[in-house]
Amino acid sequence: LCKDWEGTGAYFWMKSGDETRTVAETPSALLSVQEAKTGITARLQQETKEVRAGQNFTYILSVENTGELPLENIEISSVFSQDNIKAEWKQEEGFTANGMQGIISGLKAGEIRNLQMTVQLTEEQAGELIHTVTVKAKYPGKEESIGCQKSVETEVIALKAAFEVEKTADRTQAYPGDTITYQICIRNTGERTLHSVLSTERFQNAGIQANFVRKEGVTLNSTGTQALIPQIARGEAFALYATVTVPQYMASQELINEVIVTSDETGTQAMTSKANVELKETDNIVTVTPQPASLASQSYGYDSKSGSAYTTASKPRTGDETETALYIVLGIFAIMSGVSAFCYRKTKKQQK
Incomplete structure (x- = not known):
């Protein structure tokens, strides 16, 4: 000096x-x-005002050298309050990025550097999200570091999970022995993909059960009463089919078949859809074909009947006895005519 x-x-x-x-x-x-002054500040903000689950959004980080000396190798690191957040800084000249970490090569006194981070949210990531950024820097000639830390809280709006179930039968009336086919249409009306969609078939009538028809991509339980669909994307629909054969012994009644559908996203919420079919009993009418009179007997699945019994069975009483009465009257008249003729001839002989 x-x-x-x-x-x-x-x-x-x-x-x-x-x-x-x-x-x-x-x-x-x-x-x-x-001594020359040193200093560094940071400001962190989200670029969009409203953030929804399943969307991408951007954070803007502004780093300023507020001191009188240049800064070198300024380290940037991020942490989030929620797990499994996928985010990365945008790499550009003078800034080397590696996921949620990055290094600014240098900042002159008074210089400001703006950085961008893109966050990709899944459909499940919602609620409060806190992003904390830590900034550390060194200036030439000294070992100690200076730095700062900034946080921003983002409220991520949850997506609505919802679905509709429509069930239809291939007929409105059925008889014992008929096979009924039901179609179950599950439509995702929400904003997020539904996973592990479980459909359960059951009848309100005792002693009858429908079974799902096997379909590619669907897992059925051992009894065929439950079908597991891996996922249904938003806006899409998935169709299942189930069949049931009506037992022969069932009497006339209303068959009420319902399906219960649940999913991971809706939790314990269940959507029930019903399809009603009217069951009618069949009329047990036995039609008998007349046989030649020479046959002495005929078997009908019940006790054998003689020829006269067959005639009686094949001509059941109908309640109209007009023809029978006519035959009786004619018979009586014939007998009386015969008696009168006999008496007349006898009288003639006596006179002679």
């Missing part, structure tokens, strides 16, 4: 290339130089 004029004094200078700059000077031999 020296002065280039007469007398005593001192000055402090800095040289950069060909340029020389006097930083401080004094006419005395004692020069007091203050």
